[in-house]
Amino acid sequence: MPPQLTKHCSGIAQVWIGYNQSLRPCQSGLTLNMDITAAAFLEGQPMLQLIGSTVGMQNVSGGLNPGQVRSINKAIRGVQVQPC
Secondary structure: OOOOEEEEEOOOEEEEEEEEEEEEEEOOEEEEEEEEEEEEEEOOOOHHHHHHHHHOOOOOOOOOOHHHHHHHHHHHOOOOOOOO
């Protein structure tokens, strides 16, 4: 089995590429099914750092314009956050 591949995207995300295999019954016996799969993950970092890198700002405490808020909402939709 080849090692798992990791690709870095945009400095805040990673795409992990892996393989999935299974044996399936069919009329002539068993069939080996092999698939390549990919999953996207955000790198672990503080939320303010993620927001700053999404909108290209070092300090987000000065406020955000509506376009930046839309970009942040799009970037963090579905993200699970864990308090430290």
